[in-house]
Amino acid sequence: MKERLPCEFFLIRYVPDVVKGEFTNIGVVLREAGDVASDAAKPEHAVVRFTRDWSRVRCMDADADIGLLEALEGEIAERLRMSATDPKPVLALLEDTLSNSVQISPPRASLAESMAAEMEQLMRMYVEPLKIKVERRRTGRAAIAGAMRTEFERARVWALMRKRIAASLYTRPGDPMKIDCGYRPNGVIRMFQAVSLEGDVEAAKGLAYSAPQLREGVLRVESAKLELTAVVEPLRSVSDIEDEAMERYRFGVEAMERQEIRVVTVSDLARVAETARVELRV
Structure with missing residues (x-):
């Protein structure tokens, strides 16, 4: 049996009103657990993915800047690629730079068959809206x-x-x-x-x-x-x-x-x- 890969993941949350504290998960950062700094240049050691269905964000905040949120995914991915040369842990750095409306959850542990398979499962579990009955086809x-x-x-x-x-x-x-x-x-x-x-x-x-x-x-x-x-x-x-x-x-x-x-x-x-x-x- 193939040995599973110890990982940790963080949920990226959109919080339109920090006073109310209501949020919806919009993405996942997944990385290998432990010290992988020596090999951090390899993109498979830390990956990020955001939702492609922004309906829940729009329901919470009709004025949400979806374009800005989509661009944030690329910024996080770039920081993850550069983490080998950053003196500060990349997730801590992101917490310092993100506005209050976008927050990162505490880390959670997981055991993955592969990074790709684990990311798909985490997105289904925590981010993507449930598909009930008939799924509307995007056109x-x-x-x-x-x-x-x-x-x-x-x-x-x-x-x-x-x-x-x-x-x-x-x-x-x-x-x-x-x-x-x-x-x-x-x-x-x-x-x-x-x-x-x-x-x-x-x-x-x-x-x-x-x-x-x-x-x-x-x-x-x-x-x-x-x-x-x-x-x-x-x-x-x-x-x-x-x-x-x-x-x-x-x-x-x-x-x-x-x-x-x-x-x-x-x-x-x-x-x-x-x-x-x-x-x-x-």
Whole structure:
């Protein structure tokens, strides 16, 4: 029988009102127990994962900044990777830097078959909402963004990527656009944006409009070429009464491709993620 791995885990909690003390768990930090500092550069010794379903947070706090909470996952992951050189234990450091609305629970012990399997179990037990009867299927941009993240996580590159990249860094102050994720393998920066064409094509038109300014800005700021990729749902078989939807879909794709935006579907994500894995040398 395979020997189990002694671990400890911490729950990340969102506390919208510290006076009331009510909270909901939004993530898990899992690390090997004991002294692993000599091998801390290996990412499997300490991992973090946040929920992808923010419904409970929104129920507690309708004004919660979900984007900021999502970005926090990347910040924690980065600190965990750098923990070997930090003079202070990484969890204590995080407790000092997080606001009161995001808190870390005391550590709890566990015995894991593997880090990946244990993380899945902890997320089911403590973080993800119970699936009762019929699970609502995510559609549109949310579904595409979720599929994109899943494939990049499967390729073990998600933690190495930039998330919610502010277009204003490259265009002009006040630009509200955020690019979902990206990375820089060499002299090129690859950025990926989930774009749904099922409803309307405004998101596609907006990305197409911004592409030239983004490209110029990346060259100016980063001295690098930008490869911008839009991830869309596949064109499903449609009947005659859905001709208008098909025309909108094609219009959206063509509008982006005219601005040299690479368009792929969710079916291509495994190949895209594998390319990222090779380029990031994971």
